[in-house]
Amino acid sequence: MLRSQKLLLSLSAALGLALGSAPASALTVTAADLPNYTPSVDLGDVLVTGIGGPFAHKTVGGFDMVGILGGWEGGEIDLSVPEGILFEFDTAQIVTELQIGALFAALEEDDLYDEQALIEVTFADNTTASYVLAVTGGTSAAWSGLGTVSNVSPATTGNGAVWSLANPFGSAAVTSLTLSPIGPDVPENFRNNDYSFVSLSTVVVPEPGTLAMMGFGLTGLAIFGRRRSVI
Numbered sequence: 295m296l297r298s299q300k301l302l303l304s305l306s307a308a309l310g311l312a313l314g315s316a317p318a319s320a321l322t323v324t325a326a327d328l329p330n331y332t333p334s335v336d337l338g339d340v341l342v343t344g345i346g347g348p349f350a351h352k353t354v355g356g357f358d359m360v361g362i363l364g365g366w367e368g369g370e371i372d373l374s375v376p377e378g379i380l381f382e383f384d385t386a387q388i389v390t391e392l393q394i395g396a397l398f399a400a401l402e403e404d405d406l407y408d409e410q411a412l413i414e415v416t417f418a419d420n421t422t423a424s425y426v427l428a429v430t431g432g433t434s435a436a437w438s439g440l441g442t443v444s445n446v447s448p449a450t451t452g453n454g455a456v457w458s459l460a461n462p463f464g465s466a467a468v469t470s471l472t473l474s475p476i477g478p479d480v481p482e483n484f485r486n487n488d489y490s491f492v493s494l495s496t497v498v499v500p501e502p503g504t505l506a507m508m509g510f511g512l513t514g515l516a517i518f519g520r521r522r523s524v525i
C-alpha cells in the first residue's frame with residue numbers, strides 16, 4: 295500500500311470517528327411510548343408529561359392515540375381542566391413531523407364546528423410561540439406555522455381525523471413542545487377542539503464542535519486530494 299493511500303485511509307477513519315461521535319440523529323415518539331394512566335415518561339432524550347392528568351389511550355378509526363384521562367373526553371386533550379401533553383427535550387431538536395388525531399370537521403363525531411388544536415413551543419433561544427391547526431374540511435386544514443399540513447385519515451365519522459405536520463417550525467430547533475387545547479369551552483360545544491397525540495419525529499441539531507470536526511476532516515480530505523492529483 296502506498297503511503298498516500300494509508301494517509302487517505304487514516305483521514306477517512308478520522309472523519310468516520312467525527313461522524314460517529316455525533317449525537318443521536320433522530321428521535322421518534324409514538325402514542326405507544328406513553329403508557330396508559332402514567333403521569334409522565336422519560337424516554338431518554340425527551341421527558342413527556344401529562345398536564346391535568348395521566349395519559350389515556352383511545353383508538354379512533356384504527357389509529358392508536360393518546361390524550362389525558364378525565365375532562366370531557368378520556369383519551370383526548372380537553373380545555374375543561376385544562377389538559378395538555380408536554381415534551382421537554384434534553385437538547386434542542388428540529389421537529390420534522392408531528393401527527394395528531396381526533397381533530398374532526400364540523401358535524402362529525404358530535405363536533406358542532408371544525409376543530410382546532412393549539413401547539414406551543416419554546417425555541418432554543420428561549421423565545422416562545424403558539425400555532426393553530428384548524429380543520430377546514432374532511433381532508434383539509436390550515437396551519438399557522440411553517441411547513442405543510444396533510445391529511446392522513448379523513449376528519450369524518452368513523453375515521454381517525456389524523457393530520458400530519460411536516461417541518462412545522464421550519465429549521466428552528468425547539469427545547470419544548472406542548473399540545474394544548476384552545477377555547478371556547480362552553481356546554482353547547484364542549485366536545486369541540488379536543489384531540490389526541492399520534493406521533494412526533496425530530497432530529498438533533500449537531501453541536502458546533504461536531505460540525506467543526508466534520509469540517510476539519512472534509513477540509514483535510516480536500517487538501518489531500520489536491521496534493522495527490524499534483525503528484
Ligand SMILES: [Ca+2]
Nearest residue numbers: 362365367370
Ligand atoms: Ca381528556
Ligand SMILES: [Ca+2]
Nearest residue numbers: 396397488489
Ligand atoms: Ca375531537
